[in-house]
Amino acid sequence: MxxxxxxxxxxxxxxxxxxxxxxxxxxxxxxxxxxxxxxxLFILVLVAFFVALAMEPAVASLVARGIGRGLATAVVFVLLYACVLAFSAALGVLLIHTVGNVVTELPRLLNEGVDWVNHAFHQDFTVQRLRDRLLRESDLIKGYAQSAADHAWGFSYTVLGELARFLTVALFSIYFTVYGPRMRRAVCSLLPAVRQDMVLRAWDLAIDKTGGYLYSRGVLAVISAVAHALFLWLLGLPNAIELGICFGVIASFVPIIGTYLAGLLPILVALTVRPLDALWILLFVILYQLVQDYLLQPRITARQVEVNPAIALLAVMAGGALHGAVGALLAIPAVATLQAFLGTYITRHEVPEDPRLEGSPRKHRPQQE
Incomplete structure (x- = not known):
């Protein structure tokens, strides 16, 4: 070769x-x-894990009173899902009544709206002329109707998918709650003694922050619901109790913009009954928000970790993108837990006084000639 x-x-x-x-x-x-x-599936399991962490303080309290862990878990989750169903029922009844009122008052609202446009812009529109123009453009309406019919199946598929995700989270959260101590023991058995304390401390922080956050939100929701329902009842607005419940839950559990979203529905209802009441509702919402921010919330959420508003908004957006409303709800306690855990193990150093740290302009020394 x-x-x-x-x-x-x-x-x-x-x-x-x-x-x-x-x-x-x-x-x-x-x-x-x-x-x-x-x-x-991993995201669903993670959400279920945080739900189990949130339920752990209530379950542990019942266990400490001599109730078996399985029965305590059943009691807590039955109460939780009863509250969810009550809120859903109240919201459904409220939407049905609101839509009915809007349909009933629609001719009057149209006439008043057309009169305002004519007076403000010096026009001569009439409801009959607008209706004739709408009928001439019926092809556009038919197109929207056909598009809605084509998406009906997709909407049904979405509803079924969300129901399946809800049931998955419910089942896994119940399992994680019942077998929480066993899970902690199993995880610690895989780690050396030095690491076990760190894992248990992180687990306790997660339970404390998640459960405490949701508990404080629940207390604020009850107070807000009672206050707003009573005020709407005094105004004589229909479905005042349902409106108060929806306002309390949405304002307390939807971070950052919950109050503004919650105030839209009672204002809309007031506009269909007595438009002047919408102004009183807006003033009451602003006043109550000030009372909650400066009096109620500091006392009720004293044990919670303060999260920067920008970070909280980013966490809510990320949680909502991962798992909708539930992910947005659990995003802030998750960030608070991470912040508390890092604060325990990260060493902070003393910083000398410097005007640049306070945002003051830097003074330039004159150059020596």
């Missing part, structure tokens, strides 16, 4: 390297496919 033939021969390791490369590529594609398939 000549030297040229020896140099042209394929190295012995090359076929095995190629087979190994293709095998690793196949494993990577398989892992990528599995991650994309299981990511949704």
């Amino acid at each position: 000549t030297a040229e033939q020896t140099t042209q021969r394929m190295p012995r390791w090359l076929p095995r390297a190629m087979v190994l490369g293709f095998a690793l590529l196949g494993l990577f594609e398989l892992a990528d496919w599995a991650v994309h398939r299981l990511l949704g």
